[in-house]
Amino acid sequence: MTDILLLVGRALRDVLRQPTAVVPNIAISLFFLFVYNSGLLSVSRLPGFRGSYLGFILPVSIVSAAVGGAGLAGQTLIRDITDGYFTKLLLTPTRRLAVIWGPMVASAVVLTVQVVAVVALALAMGLRIATGPAGFLLVLLLAFLWGMGFAGYAAFVALRTRNAAAAQAATFAFFPLIFLSYTFVPQEYVTAAWLRAAATVNPTTYVFDAMRALLNGGWDTGTVATGLAVTLGFATLTGVLALWAARAATRTAA
Amino acid sequence: MPDGDRSIATRALTRRFGDLVAVDAVDLEVAPGEVFGFLGPNGAGKSTLVRMLTTILAPSAGSARVAGHDVVHEAGAVRRAIGVALQEVGLDPLMTARELLTLQARLFDAGRAEAAARAERLLAMVGLDEVPPATRVGTYSGGMKRRLDLALALVHDPRVLFLDEPTTGLDPASRAAIWREVRRLNEEDGVTIFLTTQYLEEADRLADRVAIIDRGRIAALGTPASLKAEVGEEVVELELPDPDAARRAADVLAGLAPRRSLSGARARLYVTGAAALVPEVVRRLDAAGLPLRGLSVTQPTLDDVFLRVTGSGPAGAEAKEATP
Numbered sequence: 001m002t003d004i005l006l007l008v009g010r011a012l013r014d015v016l017r018q019p020t021a022v023v024p025n026i027a028i029s030l031f032f033l034f035v036y037n038s039g040l041l042s043v044s045r046l047p048g049f050r051g052s053y054l055g056f057i058l059p060v061s062i063v064s065a066a067v068g069g070a071g072l073a074g075q076t077l078i079r080d081i082t083d084g085y086f087t088k089l090l091l092t093p094t095r096r097l098a099v100i101w102g103p104m105v106a107s108a109v110v111l112t113v114q115v116v117a118v119v120a121l122a123l124a125m126g127l128r129i130a131t132g133p134a135g136f137l138l139v140l141l142l143a144f145l146w147g148m149g150f151a152g153y154a155a156f157v158a159l160r161t162r163n164a165a166a167a168q169a170a171t172f173a174f175f176p177l178i179f180l181s182y183t184f185v186p187q188e189y190v191t192a193a194w195l196r197a198a199a200t201v202n203p204t205t206y207v208f209d210a211m212r213a214l215l216n217g218g219w220d221t222g223t224v225a226t227g228l229a230v231t232l233g234f235a236t237l238t239g240v241l242a243l244w245a246a247r248a249a250t251r252t253a254a
Numbered sequence: 255m256p257d258g259d260r261s262i263a264t265r266a267l268t269r270r271f272g273d274l275v276a277v278d279a280v281d282l283e284v285a286p287g288e289v290f291g292f293l294g295p296n297g298a299g300k301s302t303l304v305r306m307l308t309t310i311l312a313p314s315a316g317s318a319r320v321a322g323h324d325v326v327h328e329a330g331a332v333r334r335a336i337g338v339a340l341q342e343v344g345l346d347p348l349m350t351a352r353e354l355l356t357l358q359a360r361l362f363d364a365g366r367a368e369a370a371a372r373a374e375r376l377l378a379m380v381g382l383d384e385v386p387p388a389t390r391v392g393t394y395s396g397g398m399k400r401r402l403d404l405a406l407a408l409v410h411d412p413r414v415l416f417l418d419e420p421t422t423g424l425d426p427a428s429r430a431a432i433w434r435e436v437r438r439l440n441e442e443d444g445v446t447i448f449l450t451t452q453y454l455e456e457a458d459r460l461a462d463r464v465a466i467i468d469r470g471r472i473a474a475l476g477t478p479a480s481l482k483a484e485v486g487e488e489v490v491e492l493e494l495p496d497p498d499a500a501r502r503a504a505d506v507l508a509g510l511a512p513r514r515s516l517s518g519a520r521a522r523l524y525v526t527g528a529a530a531l532v533p534e535v536v537r538r539l540d541a542a543g544l545p546l547r548g549l550s551v552t553q554p555t556l557d558d559v560f561l562r563v564t565g566s567g568p569a570g571a572e573a574k575e576a577t578p
Contacts, residue, residue: 088344
C-alpha cells in the first residue's frame with residue numbers, strides 16, 4: 001500500500017506544479033454545465049420530466065470532466081516514459097500496479113475535486129440534491145470510479161503506443177461513450193431505435209441513470225446499484241488492461 | 255565458483271528483436287568486488303544485455319543470475335540487490351533532487367527519516383548538496399542530471415552497480431568526478447561494478463577485466479593488459495597525407511608487420527622490436543613514393559584491441575585489419 005500512496009502523492013504534486021494541465025479542464029466543465037443548462041432548460045418543461053434539468057445535465061458535465069482526467073493520466077505516463085522515469089520506477093521493487101496507479105488515481109482525485117467544483121456551481125444555480133449529502137458522496141464515488149475507468153483506458157493506450165499524439169487521439173473514443181446515450185433528454189423522448197440500442201449497451205447510460213437518480217429522483221437502490229456495478233466493472237476491465245500493458249512493457253521494450 | 259556466488263553469471267543469454275539477434279548466446283561471469291568493463295560499437299548489444307541483467311527486458315533464451323538471483327523468476331530480489339544508472343537518465347523534471355532521492359529510498363522500503371538522511375548523504379557524495387533545495391531537476395545541466403541519476407542508483411546500498419555509458423556526453427571534469435566515485439564505491443564499499451562504455455580509456459582506467467561485444471557475441475575477454483599483449487608488444491603509428499596513402503602504405507609494409515590496422519590517414523603496425531624496424535619502414539615508404547607526415551612508437555591501447563576484434567573503431571571509424 002505504501003508504494004501506491006507514495007506514487008499517487010508524487011503524481012498529485014506534479015499536477016499541482018503544472019496548473020495549466022488542470023485549470024482549463026475545470027473551467028470547461030463549469031462552462032458546459034452553465035451553457036447546457038441555459039440552452040436546454042426548456043426540456044424540463046416537457047410533460048413527465050421529473051426533477052430539475054440542472055440535476056439531469058450535471059452528470060454529463062461530470063462524465064465529460066472525466067475525459068480531461070483520463071487525458072491527464074495518459075499524458076503523465078507518456079511524460080514519465082519519455083523522461084525515462086517510468087523505467088527508473090520499473091527498476092525498483094515497486095509493484096507495476098503502483099507504477100500505473102500513481103497517475104491514474106491522481107487523475108481520478110483531480111476529477112473528484114473538479115466534481116466538487118461543478119456541484120458547488122450547480123448548488124449556487126439552485127440545484128437541490130434529492131438524496132442529500134449521502135447521495136452527493138455517492139455521486140463523488142461514481143465519478144471517482146468512472147475516472148479510474150477512463151484513466152485505465154488512457155494508461156493502456158499510453159503504454160502500448162508510448163506516443164503523446166496517439167494517446168491524445170485515443171480520447172476520441174470517449175465521445176461516443178458520452179453522446180450515444182440519453183445525454184440531453186430522458187429516454188422517453190428518444191425515438192431513434194439505433195440510439196436506444198447504443199444507449200442500452202453503453203455503460204455511460206447506467207452512470208447517468210445512477211447519478212440522475214441520486215440528484216433528481218431519490219433513493220432508487222436498483223438504479224444506483226446497477227450504476228455502481230457497471231462503473232466498477234468498467235474500471236476493473238480497463239485497469240486490468242493497463243496493468244497487462246505495464247507488465248508487457250518489460251517484455252517488449254527495445 | 256558456483257553461479258550463485260558470482261555477482262553476475264549468464265548462460266547462453268540471448269535476445270532477439272524479430273530477425274535481429276541483439277545478444278547471441280552470451281556466457282559471462284563477474285566475480286564479487288570486480289569492476290567489469292563491457293565494450294562494443296554502437297548497436298553491438300551492450301544496452302540490450304544490461305536491460306536483461308537489470309530485469310527490465312526479458313531474455314529470448316538462456317538465463318542470467320545477478321547477485322545470486324534469477325533475473326526472470328526472482329526479478330524482485332535482483333532489483334533489491336542492484337543499482338542501475340542507464341544511458342538515458344530517468345528523472346522527473348518537475349521534482350527536486352531531494353524529493354526524487356527520498357521517494358526512491360522509500361520505494362526501496364526505507365522509513366521517512368532514514369530516506370531523508372540518505373538523500374542528504376548522497377547529495378553530498380555526488381556534489382549536489384550546494385544546489386538550492388527548491389531547484390527542480392528539469393533545470394539541471396546534463397552533468398548534474400547524470401550525477402543525480404548515479405545517486406538514485408545508490409539509494410539502497412546496492413551490491414552490484416550497473417552503469418550504462420555513465421560518462422557519454424560529459425565534460426572532462428564531470429567525467430573525472432564519476433570515475434573517482436566509481437573507484438571509491440568499488441574500493442571502499444566493495445560494490446561490484448558492471449560498466450558499459452564506448453570510451454576505451456575509461457575501461458582501461460577502471461576495469462579489472464574487459465569484454466568486447468561485437469554483433470551480439472563476446473569477441474574478446476580478459477584483463478586490459480592481457481588483451482593489449484595479444485595485439486603485440488609495440489605499435490608503430492604512421493601518419494600519411496590521406497586515407498588512400500595510408501592504405502597503400504599498409505600494403506607496402508605487409509611483409510614487415512603482418513598485423514596492421516587503418517584509421518583515417520593513419521596506419522598502425524603491431525610489431526616486436528620497433529626500434530630495429532623503423533629505418534626499414536621509412537626506406538620502403540620512400541621507395542614507394544609515399545610521403546610520411548609523422549611516425550611514432552607507442553604501446554598498444556584498448557583501441558588497438560578493439561580495432562582488431564571488431565574491425566572498426568568504437569565510434570564506427572573505418573578500419574581494416576590484415577592477418578597472414
